[in-house]
Amino acid sequence: xxxxxxxxxxxxxxxxxxxxxxLYIVVQVLPKVTDIFETTDVLKVGSLALxxxxxxxxxxxxxxxxxxxxGDITFTEKANTVxxxxxxxxxxxxxxxxxxxDTGDDGSRNRYSKYTDRLGDTDRITDSYxxxxxxxxxxVIDGYEGTFTRDNMKELKREQVExxxxxxxxxxxxxxxxxxPVYKISGDDEWFVLCWIESGKAGDYPEGEKVTLELPAGxxxxxxxxxxxxxxxxxVIFELDVYYAEFASSRALDMTVVARADEGLIVRNxxxxxxxxxxxxxxxxxxxxxxxxxxxxxxxxxxxSVLKDTTFYDDEGNxxxxxxxxxxxxRHPENALEKDLKNQEGDD
Numbered sequence: 001x002x003x004x005x006x007x008x009x010x011x012x013x014x015x016x017x018x019x020x021x022x023l024y025i026v027v028q029v030l031p032k033v034t035d036i037f038e039t040t041d042v043l044k045v046g047s048l049a050l051x052x053x054x055x056x057x058x059x060x061x062x063x064x065x066x067x068x069x070x071g072d073i074t075f076t077e078k079a080n081t082v083x084x085x086x087x088x089x090x091x092x093x094x095x096x097x098x099x100x101x102d103t104g105d106d107g108s109r110n111r112y113s114k115y116t117d118r119l120g121d122t123d124r125i126t127d128s129y130x131x132x133x134x135x136x137x138x139x140v141i142d143g144y145e146g147t148f149t150r151d152n153m154k155e156l157k158r159e160q161v162e163x164x165x166x167x168x169x170x171x172x173x174x175x176x177x178x179x180x181p182v183y184k185i186s187g188d189d190e191w192f193v194l195c196w197i198e199s200g201k202a203g204d205y206p207e208g209e210k211v212t213l214e215l216p217a218g219x220x221x222x223x224x225x226x227x228x229x230x231x232x233x234x235x236v237i238f239e240l241d242v243y244y245a246e247f248a249s250s251r252a253l254d255m256t257v258v259a260r261a262d263e264g265l266i267v268r269n270x271x272x273x274x275x276x277x278x279x280x281x282x283x284x285x286x287x288x289x290x291x292x293x294x295x296x297x298x299x300x301x302x303x304x305s306v307l308k309d310t311t312f313y314d315d316e317g318n319x320x321x322x323x324x325x326x327x328x329x330x331r332h333p334e335n336a337l338e339k340d341l342k343n344q345e346g347d348d
Contacts, residue, residue: 040284043327046266048306049123050204050259050299056213057161057194058250059153060235061133061187062145064119067176068127069094075183079172081249082188085134089183092176112181115169118143119181123265135187138248141169147186148251153194153237154226161194166252186248192220193238197257202227202234204259204299213238214256217245262299264306271329272297272305273337280334283323290336293327294320 072095077083119125124146126132144164147156171181193213197205205211209224222238236257244250271281272295280294296308307323314320323329330336 003169007033039103039331040328041268041271041331042326043265043267043307043309043323043329045263045309045325046306047261047263048266048301048304049261050301051256052197052201052204053254053256054197055141055162056215056231056238056253056255057148058247058253059148059150059192059194060247061135061191063124063126063132063185064145065081065089065126065128065182066116067180067182067185068091068180070175071095072174073176073182075172079137079139081137083125083131083134083137083185085131087131088129088133089137089185090129103196112169112171115141115143116179116181119146124149129182131185133185133187134189136248138184138186139170139172140167140249141171141181141184142251144251148194150192153192154228154235156194158196158230158233158235164252168249168251170173184248188243188247190239190241191247192225193240193255195236195238195255195257196230196233197236199229199232199234202229205236205257209259211238212258213240213243215246215253216255217250220244226251228247260299262306264298265309265323265325265327267295267305267307267329268331269300269303269305269335271331273333275337275340281323282330282336283326284330290330290333292340293323293339295322296320 047235069092071092073090073092074090075090083089114250122145131137144166171183176182205224205227208228209226211222211224213220213222220240220242222240222242224236225239226235228235238257267281272279273281275292277291278294279297280292282290283293284290294314296312296314298306298308300306308323311321
């Protein structure tokens with residue numbers, strides 16, 4: 001049976017659809033169109049934080065204990081506990097059912113072989129059940145404890161680092177076999193984060209610069225301790241001595257590096273042009289006349305720039321009067337610049 005709508009109902013539905021379309025235009029389309037036709041901006045005081053997104057690789061002094069015997073194990077501390085060098089971390093009962101057996105006695109590979117293979121022959125292995133260094137006690141290993149060290153963090157190849165698989169394993173259990181990893185200690189007095197930043201942006205992070213690293217488990221303060229231009233990318237190493245919740249269990253982390261936040265007048269980069277070798281903007285006065293005004297850029301994030309206000313000194317030591325707060329500037333000054341240059345040629 002077909003449902004027939006009355007003329008009144010059809011009209012109501014049409015009105016409803018039209019209202020929805022109008023709402024969509026007002027909310028979604030109109031703001032974008034308005035922005036396209038906006039021709040000027042008003043300069044206001046603000047701050048601009050220089051930042052970039054990259055992957056950070058944690059570099060720590062780490063030691064992994066490998067079991068010298070099989071047996072039931074009892075740990076003396078909970079994960080993420082800070083311990084002193086020489087502190088007893090566990091005890092093993094060799095009289096248990098696992099006693100006398102080596103890992104793989106049943107014909108299978110070591111259940112942790114993937115990670116011990118990564119460790120390879122490194123001096124970051126100990127067979128002592130006492131902490132080899134002071135640091136954070138952890139059950140999590142990834143096998144790269146002998147790879148990401150302060151001794152070779154300047155030599156690791158970006159392609160090699162990015163090609164690694166950064167999975168890890170939890171070692172917490174009640175029984176161990178000889179040859180298996182038991183626990184890890186990570187020195188937390190000083191640690192590092194290695195990353196690569198596009199060389200075009202690396203200038204924002206000179207050696208000695210203090211930055212903030214926005215990491216998944218929270219923000220931490222760091223200092224740039226080493227940089228090396230390697231072509232398209234620059235190797236940047238940060239030094240840290242602060243607490244980070246996931247310090248012991250982390251290796252490769254997505255992060256945002258935030259450098260200084262500069263304050264001044266905020267302007268769109270598209271408003272800045274170059275005239276006769278000088279950077280500037282076109283200021284619109286009360287009589288709608290456009291004047292080229294030289295500016296000094298403090299910093300930029302690629303989209304916006306921070307400008308010095310009122311006055312500054314150029315490279316030759318001359319005082320230059322520049323833009324001020326609430327000045328109105330052209331957002332797209334290309335036509336004004338072209339007209340200016342033509343008038344200049346006519347005067348010449």
